[in-house]
Amino acid sequence: MNDASLPIDSIHIPIDDMLLYGQDLLQLVYTYIKDQALAQDLTQEILVKCYEAYPTYKGKSTLKTWMWRIAINHCKDYLKSWHNQNIQVAVDAGVDVQASSNVEQQVIQQDEQERLAKTVMQLPIIYREVIYLFYFEDYTSKEIAGVLSINENTVKTRLRKAKQFLKVQLEVSEWS
Amino acid sequence: MELKNLKQAMQKHTFQGVKFDEKKQQAVHTKIQQLVSVEELKSTVLGLMQTEKSGFELTKLLHMRSEQAIFQNEGVLYQCLHELEAAELINGLWKNGEKVYFLSKKGQRELALMQRPSGGVKWNALYSK
Numbered sequence: 208m209n210d211a212s213l214p215i216d217s218i219h220i221p222i223d224d225m226l227l228y229g230q231d232l233l234q235l236v237y238t239y240i241k242d243q244a245l246a247q248d249l250t251q252e253i254l255v256k257c258y259e260a261y262p263t264y265k266g267k268s269t270l271k272t273w274m275w276r277i278a279i280n281h282c283k284d285y286l287k288s289w290h291n292q293n294i295q296v297a298v299d300a301g302v303d304v305q306a307s308s309n310v311e312q313q314v315i316q317q318d319e320q321e322r323l324a325k326t327v328m329q330l331p332i333i334y335r336e337v338i339y340l341f342y343f344e345d346y347t348s349k350e351i352a353g354v355l356s357i358n359e360n361t362v363k364t365r366l367r368k369a370k371q372f373l374k375v376q377l378e379v380s381e382w383s
Numbered sequence: 384m385e386l387k388n389l390k391q392a393m394q395k396h397t398f399q400g401v402k403f404d405e406k407k408q409q410a411v412h413t414k415i416q417q418l419v420s421v422e423e424l425k426s427t428v429l430g431l432m433q434t435e436k437s438g439f440e441l442t443k444l445l446h447m448r449s450e451q452a453i454f455q456n457e458g459v460l461y462q463c464l465h466e467l468e469a470a471e472l473i474n475g476l477w478k479n480g481e482k483v484y485f486l487s488k489k490g491q492r493e494l495a496l497m498q499r500p501s502g503g504v505k506w507n508a509l510y511s512k
Contacts (some may be wrong), residue, residue, distance in 0.1 A: 226411065233403040247407060248405070324393045370386070
C-alpha cells in the first residue's frame with residue numbers, strides 16, 4: 208500500500224472476457240484434477256487469481272495463454288499440496304461415472320472413443336498435458352512450450368512418448 | 384481410431400458433466416466483489432478512526448451505517464484491521480483486555496488523500512496482501 212498507487216478504475220480488468228473462458232478453463236482444470244467438484248472450486252480460485260494478477264499481464268501472450276499458465280501452475284500446486292496428498296476424498300467420481308451400472312454391458316458399449324478418452328486421462332500428467340494441449344486445444348508445440356515453461360524439444364519428445372504409450376495401450380497399429 | 388478424434392472423444396466421455404454454468408460465474412463475481420468491498424471497507428474504517436476504537440465498537444458503527452461488506456461476515460473487519468495495521472496506517476494497543484486501534488501519522492495522510500473527491504479504490508492496496 209503506497210501513496211503512488213493507481214486508482215483501480217484506470218485499469219480495465221476484462222473479467223467478462225475471462226469468464227468467457229470459464230468452460231474451457233474448467234475442462235483444462237479437470238484434466239489435471241479428475242474431480243468435478245474440486246475442479247469447479249479451483250476454477251473459481253483461478254479466475255479470482257487472474258483478476259488479482261491482471262495488472263501484471265504485459266500483453267506478451269494472448270489473454271487465454273496467460274490465464275492457462277496461471278491455471279496450470281495452480282493445478283500443479285494443488286496436486287503437490289499437503290491437503291491433496293493427505294486427505295482422501297470419497298470416491299473419485301470423475302474418471303468413471305457409471306461404475307455402478309452393469310459392468311458387462313459397459314464393456315461391450317465401451318467404444319474406441321471412450322477408451323481413447325479414458326486412456327488419455329490415465330496418462331501421467333506430463334504426457335497428459337501435452338496431448339491435451341496439442342490435440343484438444345490445438346496449441347502448437349511452440350505455444351505449449353511457452354504455456355508450460357519448458358523447452359520446445361521437450362514438448363516434442365513428450366508428445367512422441369505419449370503417442371507411443373497410447374498406441375501400446377490401445378493396441379492400434381496406425382496413427383495418422 | 385485417431386488422435387484427431389480426441390476432441391470428440393473427450394467432449395463425449397470425459398467432460399460430459401463438466402459444466403461451468405451461470406451460478407459458477409456468479410460466484411466468481413461475488414468473490415471479486417468481496418475483494419473490492421474489503422478495500423472499500425478499509426477506507427471506511429480509516430474514516431471512523433479519528434478517535435481510538437475497538438473492533439467491537441467499529442462493528443457496531445458499521446452496522447449502524449448498514450455497511451454491506453460486513454453483513455453476516457463480521458470477521459472481514461478484523462482482516463481489514465490486520466491489513467491496515469501491517470501497512471502501518473493504524474496502530475493497535477491493548478487496553479483493559481481489549482485491543483483498540485487509532486490512526487497513525489501515515490494513516491492520517493492516507494485518509495486525507497482518500498477524502499479528496501477523486502477517491503476510489505486503490506489498485507495497489509488491493510493487490511498487496
